[in-house]
Amino acid sequence: MFVGALPKRLASYIAEGLRIKGEAVLIGCSGAFTVERALIGSGLSVSSNDVSLFSSAIGCAVTNLDGEPIASPREAWLEPFCQTPEGLATSLLVLSGNYDHADRVNAEARRQALYAQFPCLHAKTREKLVPVLSGLRGIIRDYTFGDIEEHYAEREGEFVRCAFMPTYVGGYEKLWGPIEDLFEWQRPSVPDLTDDRRQSIMQQMAKAGSYVVVDDSLERGDASGLRLSTLYHRPGKRTMFLFSDFLPSSVMTETKSVNDEVVKLAPSFDPSESIGLTLLTSKQAGYVRRLLTGLGVGKLALSRRGGICNMGVVTHAGLIGAFGLSANDKGAKSVMGSGGGYLLYDLARGGLHRRLSKLVVMLTCSKEAMLTAAVVLKREKFGSIETTAFTDKPVSMKYRGVMKLLKRSPGALQYQGVVGELGVEETVQLWRSKYVK
Numbered sequence: 126m127f128v129g130a131l132p133k134r135l136a137s138y139i140a141e142g143l144r145i146k147g148e149a150v151l152i153g154c155s156g157a158f159t160v161e162r163a164l165i166g167s168g169l170s171v172s173s174n175d176v177s178l179f180s181s182a183i184g185c186a187v188t189n190l191d192g193e194p195i196a197s198p199r200e201a202w203l204e205p206f207c208q209t210p211e212g213l214a215t216s217l218l219v220l221s222g223n224y225d226h227a228d229r230v231n232a233e234a235r236r237q238a239l240y241a242q243f244p245c246l247h248a249k250t251r252e253k254l255v256p257v258l259s260g261l262r263g264i265i266r267d268y269t270f271g272d273i274e275e276h277y278a279e280r281e282g283e284f285v286r287c288a289f290m291p292t293y294v295g296g297y298e299k300l301w302g303p304i305e306d307l308f309e310w311q312r313p314s315v316p317d318l319t320d321d322r323r324q325s326i327m328q329q330m331a332k333a334g335s336y337v338v339v340d341d342s343l344e345r346g347d348a349s350g351l352r353l354s355t356l357y358h359r360p361g362k363r364t365m366f367l368f369s370d371f372l373p374s375s376v377m378t379e380t381k382s383v384n385d386e387v388v389k390l391a392p393s394f395d396p397s398e399s400i401g402l403t404l405l406t407s408k409q410a411g412y413v414r415r416l417l418t419g420l421g422v423g424k425l426a427l428s429r430r431g432g433i434c435n436m437g438v439v440t441h442a443g444l445i446g447a448f449g450l451s452a453n454d455k456g457a458k459s460v461m462g463s464g465g466g467y468l469l470y471d472l473a474r475g476g477l478h479r480r481l482s483k484l485v486v487m488l489t490c491s492k493e494a495m496l497t498a499a500v501v502l503k504r505e506k507f508g509s510i511e512t513t514a515f516t517d518k519p520v521s522m523k524y525r526g527v528m529k530l531l532k533r534s535p536g537a538l539q540y541q542g543v544v545g546e547l548g549v550e551e552t553v554q555l556w557r558s559k560y561v562k
Contacts, residue, residue, distance in 0.1 A: 131159040131289060131339065134377060135357050135365065139337055140164045142372040143285060148335065151284040153273035153326075155180055158261065160287065165260035172284075174269040174276035176313050178305045179217050184268030186214040187261045195270070196310035202240055203307065206247050211258065215251045219243065220304050272315040274326060277333070285371075286330045287337040290318055324349050331370075338368040343493045344548040353496050358404040374500050378406055388413055391443035394477035396561045400484075400553045402493050403437045404501070405447065410435035413447045417472045433469060434501035436494060438485055446473040446485035450498040453511055466498055466544070468512035471523075480560040484553070486527045486542075491552045495544040507544050514538040526559075 131139075140163035143150055147169070155161060155173040158180070164171060173184055178196055185195050194213040198204050207213040223239050223246065239246075269276045277286060305312070316322060323340075327349035330336040340346050341363045346353065351368035358364050358378040388409050405413065410433070438446035453467040468489050473482040488494060489510065499506045512528070514521035515537050520530065528542035547555065 131156070132357065132359070132365075132379065133159070133163075134379075135339070135355075135367065136160050136163045138355065138375075138377070139287070139339075139367070139372070140167070142369070143167070143169065143287075143337070146285060146335065146371055148283055148285050150287060151277060151280055152287045152289070153276050154289045154291065155184070155268075156289055158183060160289070161261055161265060162257060164264050165257075167264060169264055170266050171264045172267050172269070172276075172280060173265050174271070174273060176271060176315050177301050178308060178310055178312075179221060179301055181268070181270045182210065182214040182217050183258075184265075184270065186210040186258055187265050188268045190258075190262075196308040198308055200307060202243070206243070211251070211255070212247075214258075215247055215254055217304065218254060219246045219250050220307070221301075224304055224307075271313045274329075277326075277329070283334065285335045285337065286333060288326065288330060289339050290323055290326070292341045320345065327351055327368075335370050336368070337372065340366055340368070342366070343496055344550075347492060347496055353500055356404055356497060356500055358406070363401075364404050374503055376404075376501050378404075388416075388437065389443040390416065390474055391440055391445045391477070393442065394440065394445050394474075394481065396478060396557055398440050398442075400445075400549070401439055402488060402491070402497070402549055403439050404497060405435040405437045407433070407435065409437070410447065410449060413437065413444065414470070414472065417447070417474060432502065434498040436497065438473075438488055444474070445477060445481060446471070446488075448472065448485060448489050448494075450489065450494065450502070450507075450510065452502050452504050466495075466502075466504075466507040466510040468510050468542075471512075478561075480556070482523050483527065483560055484556045486523055487552050487556055488549065490527065490542045490544040490546075492545045492548045509541055509543050511539065511541050514540065 136159040139160055143164060144167045149170040150164070150172070152160060152171060152173050155175045158173065161171055161173060175181055175184065181195055185192065189210060192210060194207055194210050196213060198207050203216060206216045224236070269279070273288065273290065324345055327338055327346060330338065331350045336351070338346060338351060343353065343366050346366055346368045352370050353366060354369040354372040354374055355367035356364060356376045357367065358376070388405070433449045433451050435449045436447065437444045448471040449469040451467045451469050453465040471485050471489055473485045495507050512524070514524060517536055521538055521540070524540045528540035530538060531541050532539040
């Protein structure tokens with residue numbers, strides 16, 4: 126029924142933490158009210174906020190049921206369904222899942238079918254929405270139609286501040302613009318949520334008290350001084366990062382089918398394209414290792430207590446490399462002391478670029494890799510990682526220039542790398558400047 130919502134499992138996890146904490150909640154960018162819906166029956170006091178017509182129509186239907194709707198249709202066929210706040214909210218829910226953009230194939234035919242079916246869809250959606258609105262009225266004390274910073278600034282007292290901001294500039298306009306154009310309404314004037322402004326809001330939240338923030342940028346949250354609490358891994362999609370000063374550390378993974386271990390390998394690679402990291406499940410990591418080396422990760426996983434943080438290096442075309450980090454429990458004291466990390470494996474897909482393996486090694490030392498491994502392995506942040514290259518040569522060209530050679534022994538070289546100094550984007554830029562001609 127609701128479009129553009131946080132994953133239900135993640136919302137339930139956040140709501141459970143808020144219930145246990147028991148403090149009033151201040152939510153910025155409520156979106157589809159996913160967390161609020163998960164808090165129904167909690168008895169908590171919640172203040173919600175958003176700028177989109179979709180969210181604000183729901184907020185108005187919750188807090189101002191007997192008032193006037195905040196928007197009126199520009200097209201006559203919609204008018205009978207939007208006479209009350211509840212009717213407007215229902216109409217927008219129907220449109221959010223059924224209204225086609227003009228540039229889509231057969232969009233006009235689909236819209237004509239929607240016009241014919243709208244009365245039935247509206248009635249069925251209203252039947253589902255009414256009990257949800259009733260439940261929300263039991264916890265939402267007010268709703269602010271406007272900017273998230275103003276929403277926070279206007280509230281005094283002890284709150285847990287929650288922010289679920291769109292993760293790219295103009296996100297609301299691109300998602301809701303075609304539907305909002307069907308209505309006359311007073312659109313609030315708010316500054317764009319640029320990366321700098323989003324980070325500034327996060328910094329203010331960290332200083333103000335307890336907080337919950339969901340973002341798709343690990344580095345942005347860490348740079349804002351937020352504590353990484355939870356990784357929410359979605360196969361084939363960007364990993365979501367939950368930052369909170371009070372929620373416990375955890376890792377969540379969506380599993381949708383028995384073939385989740387299948388990972389798409391990139392058929393080609395352009396060094397100028399966007400490169401990122403994604404968390405891999407143990408099944409996915411085993412699948413990747415079998416493809417690239419013919420080996421699985423089973424023996425490695427059993428030999429290291431505390432498990433492995435498996436990560437993939439990806440582009441839009443697919444996976445180009447992978448690596449696994451573990452807590453450095455075995456053999457660490459003799460060289461680098463306890464508390465570090467151990468690089469169990471690092472693999473690059475052959476034939477794509479002669480220095481791709483060097484990039485994979487450099488990314489193992491990135492800030493994102495370090496923070497992700499700390500959460501997965503339930504350890505403090507790593508300051509360094511160690512690895513062993515099994516070779517009779519005096520140096521390993523793959524690790525040379527990235528990690529420091531600490532020890533030579535017959536058939537093995539021991540390397541150590543400092544981690545957390547550069548983010549993924551900075552690391553990729555450094556690799557391009559040094560190794561891409």
